[in-house]
Amino acid sequence: MAQPLLVIRDLHAKVEDDDIDILKGVDLVVEPGNVHALMGPNGSGKSTLAKVIAGHPGYEVTSGEVLFQGENLLEMEADERSRAGVFLAFQYPAEIPGVTIANFLRTAVNARAGKGEETDVFAFQATLAEKMALLKMDDSFATRYVNDGFSGGEKKRNEVLQMAVLEPALAVMDETDSGLDIDALQIVSHGVNTLTKADKDLGVLLITHYKRILNYVKPDFVHVMMNGRIVESGGTELADKLEAQGYDWLQEAAAGV
Amino acid sequence: MPQNETITDIGLDEYKYGFVTEDKPVFKAVPGLSEDIVRQISAHKDEPAWMLEFRLKALEVYESKPMPKWGGDLTTLEDTLDQIYFYLKPQEQMERSWDDVPQEIKDTFEKLGIPEAERKALAGVGAQYESEMVYHSLKEVWEEQGVIFDSIEDGLKNHPELFREHFATIVPTADNKFAALNSAVWSGGSFVYVPKGVKVDIPLQAYFRVNSERMGQFERTLIIIDEGAEAHYVEGCTAPVYTTESFHSGVIEIVVKKGARFRYTTIQNWSNNMYNLVTQRSIVHEDAKMEWLDGNLGSKLTMKYPSCYLVGARAHGEIMSIAYAGDGQHQDTGGKVVHAAPNTTSQITSKSISKGTGRSSYRGLCKVYEGATGAKSNVECDALLLDETSRTDTYPYIEIDENTASIGHEATVSKVGDEQLFYLMSRGVDEAEAMAMIVRGFIEPVAKELPLEYAIELNRLIELEMEGSVG
Ligand SMILES: Nc1ncnc2c1ncn2[C@@H]1O[C@H](COP(=O)(O)OP(=O)(O)O)[C@@H](O)[C@H]1O
Ligand SMILES: [Mg+2]
Numbered sequence: 001m002a003q004p005l006l007v008i009r010d011l012h013a014k015v016e017d018d019d020i021d022i023l024k025g026v027d028l029v030v031e032p033g034n035v036h037a038l039m040g041p042n043g044s045g046k047s048t049l050a051k052v053i054a055g056h057p058g059y060e061v062t063s064g065e066v067l068f069q070g071e072n073l074l075e076m077e078a079d080e081r082s083r084a085g086v087f088l089a090f091q092y093p094a095e096i097p098g099v100t101i102a103n104f105l106r107t108a109v110n111a112r113a114g115k116g117e118e119t120d121v122f123a124f125q126a127t128l129a130e131k132m133a134l135l136k137m138d139d140s141f142a143t144r145y146v147n148d149g150f151s152g153g154e155k156k157r158n159e160v161l162q163m164a165v166l167e168p169a170l171a172v173m174d175e176t177d178s179g180l181d182i183d184a185l186q187i188v189s190h191g192v193n194t195l196t197k198a199d200k201d202l203g204v205l206l207i208t209h210y211k212r213i214l215n216y217v218k219p220d221f222v223h224v225m226m227n228g229r230i231v232e233s234g235g236t237e238l239a240d241k242l243e244a245q246g247y248d249w250l251q252e253a254a255a256g257v
Numbered sequence: 258m259p260q261n262e263t264i265t266d267i268g269l270d271e272y273k274y275g276f277v278t279e280d281k282p283v284f285k286a287v288p289g290l291s292e293d294i295v296r297q298i299s300a301h302k303d304e305p306a307w308m309l310e311f312r313l314k315a316l317e318v319y320e321s322k323p324m325p326k327w328g329g330d331l332t333t334l335e336d337t338l339d340q341i342y343f344y345l346k347p348q349e350q351m352e353r354s355w356d357d358v359p360q361e362i363k364d365t366f367e368k369l370g371i372p373e374a375e376r377k378a379l380a381g382v383g384a385q386y387e388s389e390m391v392y393h394s395l396k397e398v399w400e401e402q403g404v405i406f407d408s409i410e411d412g413l414k415n416h417p418e419l420f421r422e423h424f425a426t427i428v429p430t431a432d433n434k435f436a437a438l439n440s441a442v443w444s445g446g447s448f449v450y451v452p453k454g455v456k457v458d459i460p461l462q463a464y465f466r467v468n469s470e471r472m473g474q475f476e477r478t479l480i481i482i483d484e485g486a487e488a489h490y491v492e493g494c495t496a497p498v499y500t501t502e503s504f505h506s507g508v509i510e511i512v513v514k515k516g517a518r519f520r521y522t523t524i525q526n527w528s529n530n531m532y533n534l535v536t537q538r539s540i541v542h543e544d545a546k547m548e549w550l551d552g553n554l555g556s557k558l559t560m561k562y563p564s565c566y567l568v569g570a571r572a573h574g575e576i577m578s579i580a581y582a583g584d585g586q587h588q589d590t591g592g593k594v595v596h597a598a599p600n601t602t603s604q605i606t607s608k609s610i611s612k613g614t615g616r617s618s619y620r621g622l623c624k625v626y627e628g629a630t631g632a633k634s635n636v637e638c639d640a641l642l643l644d645e646t647s648r649t650d651t652y653p654y655i656e657i658d659e660n661t662a663s664i665g666h667e668a669t670v671s672k673v674g675d676e677q678l679f680y681l682m683s684r685g686v687d688e689a690e691a692m693a694m695i696v697r698g699f700i701e702p703v704a705k706e707l708p709l710e711y712a713i714e715l716n717r718l719i720e721l722e723m724e725g726s727v728g
Contacts, residue, residue, distance in 0.1 A: 054683050058675060082685035094680035098698025107694065108684040145698065162684060 005203040006030040011064035024228035032201035040225035054088035085169030089159035096146040131164040152179035177213035189216030226254035315440030322434040329558035405450040412448025427510035443477035457488040511539035524552035543569030564593035567601035582615030591621040596632035607638040611647035627658040
């Protein structure tokens with residue numbers, strides 16, 4: 001049995017200059033090749049968990065541990081985590097005016113390769129074109145400035161494009177589905193499915209509000225986060241139940257902190 | 258009409274040719290400024306009498322004008338002015354040895370990967386070697402087209418009428434204290450003339466012009482682009498200009514005649530003790546187009562506001578600038594557009610970056626005279642602060658005497674955001690590179706207008722300047 005991709009044990013975290021924990025004891029194990037859906041009401045801490053995994057400096061881990069392929073992730077800077085194979089598709093991606101997607105991604109790819117091992121420009125362009133085709137993106141997209149003036153849907157697609165190019169071992173996708181119309185949702189889902197098919201060991205933590213995307217990207221597990229903890233886990237039937245009944249029936253479990 | 262305002266009486270009627278060749282005094286440099294020094298400069302250059310007279314008059318104007326009270330802090334400049342040499346013969350300039358060049362400057366050359374021979378030239382300790390051949394072959398092409406590209410001294414000697422017709426008509430002596438000073442002691446610079454309808458494809462680079470003193474302390478450049486002609490002039494270099502002097506005050510005068518197009522690109526990176534006070538002005542005639550592309554790095558204080566006087570209908574002026582203010586530096590830069598004819602248009606785009614104790618100010622003037630119907634002007638100035646201590650401010654002055662004019666002004670200040678940094682780092686890019694990418698992106702709209710090799714050098718240089726701004 002291979003070691004788990006991601007192990008989170010009793011994770012507590014807060015905003016740097018605040019006293020109260022936002023994450024209040026998260027436990028989660030993701031095995032290679034598995035898709036985990038993480039659902040939960042607004043403000044329950046899903047994005048905070050995603051950002052803590054990716055190494056956002058604005059959050060402070062107060063206790064617990066996060067292991068990635070057996071390594072202590074919490075000791076690494078955000079860029080090291082990325083190079084180690086962690087990817088976060090942002091709920092709200094930042095805009096970087098003046099920096100083209102092609103340039104940005106090539107820099108990111110080269111950062112992985114290390115000094116003197118930089119990828120050939122033409123090889124990179126071929127890869128980028130291939131991934132853009134997968135996501136049905138126009139060629140001109142590569143020359144646009146990163147997220148600058150993008151529509152909500154374009155930003156989300158750009159996140160998946162980056163994931164496709166950087167080929168992570170673990171992808172945390174924070175509400176990549178929200179704000180997408182049905183066509184875009186299908187394209188993005190197809191993209192994710194293509195990636196999981198191409199890399200059988202790719203682990204995905206799919207954060208979502210809606211069951212909708214789970215019709216396209218089939219999760220192996222579904223978890224519910226409330227009030228900074230995972231309060232319920234199950235299979236796809238859990239997503240069905242949440243859709244039918246909402247989160248109220250879990251209030252009690254959530255309150256018992 | 259503002260055109261009249263810019264023309265000063267320099268005694269055209271009394272003008273007689275005449276070179277002061279006899280009785281040439283042995284030149285001996287002494288610090289400080291005096292009538293004697295001015296006479297010596299003129300004599301040393303074998304100038305005609307009118308130029309000596311012009312210089313002496315300018316000296317009077319300089320002495321009568323008070324130090325400007327606006328812009329940057331000039332309080333210590335007066336002491337500096339007492340100590341500097343207002344004129345050095347080329348030989349004296351060259352006497353400096355490579356060993357005298359400060360280590361930090363040498364290091365920067367090293368990091369920029371500038372070839373050995375060129376480093377020495379940039380540091381003012383030798384001539385330009387390789388560029389000489391390039392220049393000569395280009396010069397042949399230009400000469401066939403009737404293009405004149407010479408040192409300002411040769412311009413005066415070889416094309417006296419053309420020279421005198423335009424010299425000091427765009428920046429009159431009395432324009433400001435430093436224009437007056439330059440008028441009194443100018444030395445070095447370029448003289449350019451592009452004849453009617455001639456299009457010069459290869460940028461005229463001051464860099465190639467080897468037969469003159471490099472980048473004088475009081476450089477003076479005069480450029481005349483005749484009707485329907487097109488050219489691009491490039492001055493300066495991103496490598497730090499090392500001089501032992503601590504004061505630079507240039508005057509650049511440009512005439513863009515009817516239907517002509519001209520771009521003046523300059524990137525300057527001064528050593529940190531330098532006061533850099535430059536007057537750059539253009540007169541733009543009917544249907545003509547003038548563009549200033551200006552990059553300012555280094556110096557203690559730079560005050561520089563390239564300007565376009567749009568005096569003919571449909572004239573267009575554009576000023577694009579990038580300023581970087583590092584520790585202890587003040588970049589007081591911007592632009593000036595004067596609309597004095599109908600349907601004239603202008604655009605100012607200013608980008609500044611400040612770090613540490615650095616400060617950048619945008620100072621701009623947009624003036625629309627009555628009768629300049631349908632004039633349009635747009636100003637966009639963006640400031641980027643790299644940290645909590647750096648500072649930026651804007652001083653936009655708008656004077657509109659014409660109610661059909663339309664003026665837009667937009668100013669933004671941004672800090673390199675934590676979310677931007679995290680976003681880039683979450684893709685595996687380290688913090689220093691992430692910071693550099695954000696800065697490169699910020700200046701991109703202006704930097705992309707630069708000749709490629711300049712854009713690359715500028716980016717590298719800003720990265721060097723930013724070293725240590727992280728962590
Ligand atoms: N940077 C922050 N500063 C202050 N409060 C924050 C910050 N990030 C998250 N929070 C708070 O933490 C809680 C969880 O937020 P978040 O993780 O974004 O939830 P979700 O993604 O599940 O909607 C919310 O109450 C939110 O206001
Ligand atoms: Mg969220």
